[in-house]
Amino acid sequence: EIVLTQSPGTLSLSPGERATLSCRASQSVTSNYLAWYQQKPGQAPRLLIYGASSRATGIPERFSGSGSGTDFTLKISRLEPEDFAMYYCQQYEASPRTFGQGTKVEIK
């Protein structure tokens, strides 16, 4: 099973700042089969990025994904008030599919 470790656990930033979230895999995700989701309290997750760098339909350009192998990054260029939430990475390279434990982006 591929274990995904997200860091940091919590990111405290102000609106307008840049956020950088990390997702490290225990083994190589060779086909860049990695996705990022956003989840707000009381809501279902929302797909942001798939294929490590492709934005899902309707996702603003301020969200970008990058990386390969075992190290992946989600960047939010300028935080909007609605971006403060939990973020999860997920690999679909191998079975079982697995999620990271999440990074909380909170208002500083």
Added chain:
Amino acid sequence: EVQLVQSGAEVKKPGESLKISCKGSGYTFTNFWVGWVRQMPGKGLEWMGIIYPGDSDTRYSPSFQGQVTISADRSISTAYLQWSSLKASDTAIYYCARQIPVADAFDVWGRGTLVTASS
């Protein structure tokens, strides 16, 4: 509009059986895998398994194999998650989600079903 509509919250006693549902609409239900994801109180997301309603091909995470059963009735565009004997530790929100064809990521999610197993 593409959507997945899940059944309502359930309160059961440990040892009881339960089947929750997820109805797809706005797309061809049989052409997309549907998965189930658990979220225990205050915790992260756990991938449980997926089903292809077109032929009922089903895959489970080893963590959930034998603990739950995933099924689908394509005639009514509905996927199911069921337990034969609930445990208190099954208390969680369960989400169903559609898997996109170009990537095994979930692009459409249901709103979740809260299952509470308590004596």
